[in-house]
Amino acid sequence: MDPFTRVSNKISNTRHALVEWSKAKFGSLKREIEEVRAKLAVFFDQSLAALPGEDRLRLELKLQELLQKEQIFWKQRSRILWLSEGDMNTRYFHQCALNRKKKNLIKRLRDVNGVWRTDDKEIQDVVLSYYKELFQRSYPANMGEVTDTLPRVITEEMNVDLTKDVSNEEVSMALKQMKLSKAPIPEGFAPCFYQ
Template sequence: MTVLSWNCRGLGQPRTVQELVCLVHTYKPKLVFLSETRQSNACGKRKEWRPVGSKPSHPFRYEHMWEQVESLQRTIEEGWRGSGEATNLQDVGAKISNMEHVLRTWAERDFGSVLKKTAEFRRKLSILWSSPNSAENQQKIKRCEAELDEILLQEELMWRQRSRVTYLREGDRNTKWFQRKATWRMKKNEISRLLDSSGVWKEDKEGIQDITRSFFQNLYEKEHGVEPQAVLNLVETKVTEEMNSALTKPFTEKEVTDSLFQIGLLKAPGPDGLLARFYQRNWESCEMTWSGAF
């Protein structure tokens, strides 16, 4: 008799369910024993508690995997052009904010959770594999496997974006290393607390923001009582008037376009959550000509 015993964390998570289904399908155990590592009270105290039924607020991020869905391009074009023409920077900001709302709504309605969809298709395949063999059943299995392959590609693109491993191409195997790379980046970039000027640790979001803002304001603020002209008089002039005129002249739309297309496709997005890939991919189709806005 084959027995499967698994001590894991996150039994309710879609990825855990996926791996469990694969193990059961591969080894076909007669008995499955599951246990979950208990979290200590010390770890539990660090959790953020929310009212029952409320959802955590996650910042918007443009997802590379969305591009596998045909309706995305039409949604982007209609959302961008439907918010009017950009004649100044305020209009540009309004169009970008509207695009965030459009894409977030589209993702919830037409895309959903790729992890949940993967788990659901694995569950369907498991049921089909255990059903009596027939021509109709084989056709269902082929269709389900084809849809699962498409969803697995989307999941691979998701982990590629989160891991920021630029030397990996679409089609590489979706391994645990791929996912650990993304988890490691998240832990590395996370700031859990900061020490303020009075020696008190701040762990809340507002406190961390205040310390960060104050630090950079003080860093780049002009120091009173310091007169730099005496030092500047000793520095030989390198920038001529002609060079200065070329550097300070109004920039052109071509310069903006050239700079944009030199940015890595999946580099970290700005506060708007839109990757450089979004602008590069839709620059011509959405007629993103902002020359009059600058």
């Protein structure tokens, strides 16, 4: 197996393991918050003697910790860059994440015959055929005559530099220049994972 496939498989396996970890770690976050709030509500509904101060304080600290975890979760989920130190999690940020998902979803596309396609496979075929046609159409046979009249801007040294293999240092430098929580690549990881 070639190195690229090995790395690709490892990234895929890591993504699946992280999805399972996230379900185990954060899947019950909402339920835990509700349970702690319910316990605190009992304290506030009854007399001050109903729950000792130490227990109440412990529950309030636990609730604060859970709310911070929830805020981090939604911050990462919604990818709102300006939310660096905002309010505790609100419905607004939850709605932003849902709206972003809806906005990025392609529900239908019209094919070359004007027929709307809604099936995922059909939508994929419409996109592929569009770009295949776009990049294959009207390639004139006498392009050499046209390009010979254009001034050469790229020198032979520049061409050699542009076509050489990418070094580890270049990849590392490019990764370090990316914003940590920008949009993930197809594997589902943001640049901070690779950094």
